[in-house]
Amino acid sequence: MNFLVVGGAGYIGSHMVKQLRRAGHELVVADNFSTGYRSALMGATLVELDIADAQALDRLFAAHAFDAVFHFASFIQVGESVSEPAKYYQNNLAATLTLLQAMIRADVKRFIFSSTAAVYGDPVYVPIDEDHPKAAINPYGRSKWMVEQMLEDFDRAYGLKSVCLRYFNAAGADPDGELGERHEPETHLLPLILQAASGRRESITIYGRDYDTPDGTCIRDYVHVSDLVAAHALAVDYLLDDGESTAFNLGNGQGFSVQQVIDTARRVTGKEIRVSEAPRRAGDPPRLVADPTRAQAILGWRAQFASLEQIVRHAWAWEQKHPWQ
Template sequence: MKFLVVGGAGYIGSHMVKQLLSAGHDLVVADNFSTGYRSALRGGTLVELDIADEQALDALFAGHHFDAVFHFASFIQVGESVAEPAKYYQNNFAATLTLLQAMVRAGVKNFIFSSTAAVYGDPMYVPIDEEHPKAAINPYGRSKWMVEQMLEDFDRAYGLKSVCLRYFNAAGADPEGQLGERHEPETHLLPLILQAASGRRATITVYGRDYDTPDGTCIRDYVHVVDLVAAHALAVDYLLAGGASTAFNLGNGQGFS
């Protein structure tokens, strides 16, 4: 199969590219390198573009026939989304609309969306299932939920099929040591812990000590990045086999404080 991976030079995207290449697929990777790294790319054909650029997208789709598109090109920092909501609605929602419109014009019918469990907001019950009410509490979560609702409309109107994958905390690195987390600034807990343990960071801050948990700190669901990209690969197999548009939660099923 031939796939387009947007945001393929980022943390999860680069692991996705490696997994798809190892499965023998033909890939084009699109990234604007606002947060990704060229050195993270393990192969495929690189096209440097922003998915907000309609003309660049049309040229890309005119030159390639894609069986599906994987979308990882989102901003992900919750705190930043509160301080700069326009940045998140522009990139995460408006630019995704531009991408979907280009797909419709090109007749590409399958879309795998890296969403977030932040669409649920504060949980009303746990474990959270896919039917849990959607009540995002920050612009990041709302921008992703807006895309999910847009995808439902694009399915009804244009026959564009999609799978939305919702998860909280991606963690870990490529077992072969070629890839891993690399955010600037780094905000994810596990790399911060490792930086402190290795002397590259003086301290880390743990937020909250009064949770109703055994040690008082927040319990989070961490999913290994290799498991996440495996789920994305299964999602595209599902769509290519004729599956209907849907959304799945991805979780480890066991929380860690």
């Protein structure tokens, strides 16, 4: 197959590129490098563009007969989305609309979208299935939910088929050690913990120890990045086999607390890892855990790296490389 991977130089996108190339597919990466890294492409064909540029997209689609498009080019920082909502609606929503319009003009009718569990907002029940009410509580989550709604309309009007993959907490790194997580600034828990272990930061902060959980810290569902991209590969096969537009939750179906992640990192790294404490942050629910039953039943997806220790070990091997320094 011939695929376009938008945002293929980023964390999850680069792992997707490696997966697709390993499977023998042809692909082009489109990225503007606002957050991605050229070194993450490992020789993949690159077209440097911004998906907000309709003319550049038309040239790209005219030059290639793509079977499907993978979209990873969203901004993801929740806090920044609150302070700079225009940035998030412009990139995550408006630029995605420009991409979808270019696809329709080029008669490309299959789309794999990186969505998020943030579309659900504060959970009404746990574990969270796909039918859970959608009530995003920040512009990041709302921008993703708006795209999902837009995709429903594009299916009805233009026959564009899509799969929306709602990630819970993406974590870990390529088991081969070639790729990993490197956001700037970093906001995800596990890399922050491992930066404290490696000495790149003084400590890790725990925000609240008074939640209604066994150890008082928040519980989250961590899913290995390699398992995420495996789900994307299954999702595109599903669409190529004439599957209908739908959405899937991607998580392990089990939660680990902040304290459990720190304790596991201490065992894996052999480092003390200093901890500081702060009050709860607004909008942090006690538990966010996926119900991945639907992805398992329809896609045949199973997490291969469900162990927290495996996730931490792969991320630690990547952190020790310091490829960005």
